[in-house]
Amino acid sequence: MPRDPYEVLGVGRDASGQQIKKAFRGLARELHPDVNAHDPQAEEKFKEAAEAYEILSDDDRRATYDRYGHDGLRSGGYAPNFDAFGSIGDLFEAFFGGGGGSGARSGPMAGGDVAVAVEIDLLQAAEGATVEVAYEAVERCEHCHGNGAEPGTAIATCERCGGSGQLQTASRTPFGQMVRTVVCDICHGDGRVPEQPCRECRGRGRRAAQHKLDIYIPAGIANGQRIRLSGRGHVGEPGAPSGDLYVLVRVADDTRFVRDGDDLITALDVAAPLAALGGTVAVPTLDGTADVELEPGTQPGEIVTLRGEGMPSLSRARRGNLRVVVNVVIPRRLSGEQRELLEQLHATLTEENLRSDESIFAKLRRALGSQAA
Numbered sequence: 077m078p079r080d081p082y083e084v085l086g087v088g089r090d091a092s093g094q095q096i097k098k099a100f101r102g103l104a105r106e107l108h109p110d111v112n113a114h115d116p117q118a119e120e121k122f123k124e125a126a127e128a129y130e131i132l133s134d135d136d137r138r139a140t141y142d143r144y145g146h147d148g149l150r151s152g153g154y155a156p157n158f159d160a161f162g163s164i165g166d167l168f169e170a171f172f173g174g175g176g177g178s179g180a181r182s183g184p185m186a187g188g189d190v191a192v193a194v195e196i197d198l199l200q201a202a203e204g205a206t207v208e209v210a211y212e213a214v215e216r217c218e219h220c221h222g223n224g225a226e227p228g229t230a231i232a233t234c235e236r237c238g239g240s241g242q243l244q245t246a247s248r249t250p251f252g253q254m255v256r257t258v259v260c261d262i263c264h265g266d267g268r269v270p271e272q273p274c275r276e277c278r279g280r281g282r283r284a285a286q287h288k289l290d291i292y293i294p295a296g297i298a299n300g301q302r303i304r305l306s307g308r309g310h311v312g313e314p315g316a317p318s319g320d321l322y323v324l325v326r327v328a329d330d331t332r333f334v335r336d337g338d339d340l341i342t343a344l345d346v347a348a349p350l351a352a353l354g355g356t357v358a359v360p361t362l363d364g365t366a367d368v369e370l371e372p373g374t375q376p377g378e379i380v381t382l383r384g385e386g387m388p389s390l391s392r393a394r395r396g397n398l399r400v401v402v403n404v405v406i407p408r409r410l411s412g413e414q415r416e417l418l419e420q421l422h423a424t425l426t427e428e429n430l431r432s433d434e435s436i437f438a439k440l441r442r443a444l445g446s447q448a449a
């Protein structure tokens with residue numbers, strides 16, 4: 077179990093964003109591999125601090141953690157994945173840009189995010205599922221190892237920008253002369269151009285490729301929720317982190333159940349005589365059937381609640397309930413004999429048989445309200 081991020085950063089639970097940032101900066105400086113090369117634990121400690129910072133610096137994540145702890149974050153699809161950063165130095169750079177220094181250095185561009193959608197059924201949403209997603213993302217070209225030159229050929233300094241990767245343009249404006257710095261359009265900021273561009277990626281050093289990935293969808297996920305996989309998006313420029321992969325999860329409509337948060341609702345047809353007599357009926361559940369005891373005199377719209385037969389909640393604290401709405405079916409197309417029996421029954425009915433124990437408004441409240449037993 078990971079440690080409490082507040083404890084890792086040494087801040088109180090009511091710490092402000094500024095205090096959290098300050099605490100992390102302090103720790104990061106202390107643990108940075110340039111400073112702390114002799115401590116073999118420094119890297120792990122730094123990762124732990126970075127993880128804590130990632131959680132507490134994001135309002136949504138922090139709120140999720142405060143309510144549900146690490147389990148809530150994990151089952152919500154948040155998984156810190158610092159492997160994408162390569163080395164501890166890159167990781168530090170990704171957080172601060174430029175070795176913990178002060179500044180607005182315009183470094184290599186991080187990779188873009190990729191979005192992909194998957195559809196699962198309700199049972200998969202209830203049990204959790206591993207599904208394969210296929211998507212296209214930019215990756216490093218293996219043929220040229222990302223440098224854009226055909227293997228064995230030279231790489232020359234870019235003539236257009238003289239190797240700086242930047243171009244300056246001066247223009248006259250009503251406010252005076254403006255000098256703008258733009259990325260060189262020939263070398264795209266690299267400062268170097270291959271004499272013979274790689275034939276696989278045409279000199280870009282990166283190329284789009286099909287990716288396949290098994291992803292785990294946690295039990296209890298709802299339609300429209302997204303899972304983020306850090307570092308699985310487009311690869312960044314050399315030295316910059318990759319983008320993230322966002323998986324949009326669609327849960328297909330189910331023919332038997334309607335979902336209401338963690339609860340499931342189903343309708344159960346019960347023939348009118350059985351509703352009057354009461355008895356045991358089988359109700360479909362997510363993974364089979366359950367026997368339900370109907371009281372004699374069960375009325376249309378009455379709700380029987382099966383505790384714990386609903387969806388698991390993402391926080392895994394408890395399962396939701398299955399609410400069974402009784403649909404009393406009045407028999408149609410009667411035979412002569414059935415008709416006779418019903419006529420006999422009808423003739424014997426008294427006020428006492430038809431009196432309701434409950435007003436129609438109480439019934440409506442029950443139907444609309446929460447989990448009537």
Ligand SMILES: [Zn+2]
Pocket residue numbers: 217218219220221222224225274275276277278279280281282
């Ligand atoms: Zn290449």
Ligand SMILES: [Zn+2]
Pocket residue numbers: 234235236237238239240241242260261262263264265266267268
């Ligand atoms: Zn250039």
